[in-house]
Amino acid sequence: MLRPYIEKYYILEYQGTATGQPFEVASPANCYAALVFNYQSDYQLCHANGHEQRLSGSFIAGYSTEGYRIRLRGTVGMVGVVFKSSIFRTWFPALTNADINDQRIQLPDLVGSEVEFINDQLAEAENHTERIQLVESYLMYRLRKTHLPTHMADHALNIILQKRGMIRMDDLAGMVNISPRHLRRVFSERVGLSPKFFARLKRFGYINIILSLNKDLHWQEFTIDGGFYDQSHFIKDFVQFCGHTPSVQILKNRHFQHSVLTNG
Structure with missing residues (x-):
């Protein structure tokens, strides 16, 4: 249940x-x-x-x-x-x-x-x-x-999660049958973040998990597959949400996995 x-x-x-x-x-x-x-x-x-x-x-x-x-x-x-x-x-x-x-x-x-x-x-x-x-x-x-009915902002949020943050805001607004401006307003009031920022946050989370679980992947592979226009946008988001570059994160993951294998 x-x-x-x-x-x-x-x-x-x-x-x-x-x-x-x-x-x-x-x-x-x-x-x-x-x-x-x-x-x-x-x-x-x-x-x-x-x-x-x-x-x-x-x-x-x-x-x-x-x-x-x-x-x-x-x-x-x-x-x-x-x-x-x-x-x-x-x-x-x-x-x-x-x-x-x-x-x-x-x-x-x-x-x-x-x-x-x-x-x-x-x-x-x-x-x-x-x-x-x-x-x-x-x-x-x-x-x-307590139980509350579903809000249209919740529906939009769930779509962002399902799409792993890789969706255009105009497309998202069309999927919930409201204008992009109305979407920004109701989403921000309900969630406390703009739908575009939330999508960036979800997209980063998905990519960070993939990099953490696959130590041999190169972060450059996610520039296009992750919905980014170029590497500079990818690095900018990563630094904002993680505090360091994707290269540093991959090194941290490898060091952690090496420590687990040698000490565990």
Whole structure:
């Protein structure tokens, strides 16, 4: 029953070192909203502008328009629910994407004390299967309480996701039967980003995953296949959303894979 709403679940666990040294994970920009249940130690979110935010408990994470890092220390345990498109509003109708883009909003501030017991149950769960079941039970509870009709901006957003960001805005407007100007207005109001920017963000995300999974590929191959006019546009988007060039990213991926193979 939750399949139409959920893109995926993830579980992150990390046992800190004896010296207490933090461990950092870098994340590029992305077009996913997520619900995170943090049932172990707090951790730091390091924004690209240098601002740091301590995260604990449960929170909603919006689309990220720039790269960021998370700094883990101590015992880390969290379950994440990645939503399809802007479907998270089914559970939290008071929010729009514009409210949470590049933000983390504490869940108790939205729903009150009903969520406070979940983190304790997650920490006491015997395995990951049980943790996912606990989270799904809560989502089903919320689903029965609220439901919103589909918005035309959601339809446009889903098309962008299906096309992996590789679509002209005039074509997109035609597919949802509104003018390009009206599309820009309703999409920006609903999502907090213009449809063109969101398409760039999705296109980058798709290409970055492909490069991460295929270490022998050359990024130049994506200039045309990825919907870019030339290499300069491709590099510009990559630097904006990842913080460095595609060549540097490929080297990072290769070094990481080499480390896993030699140490794993």
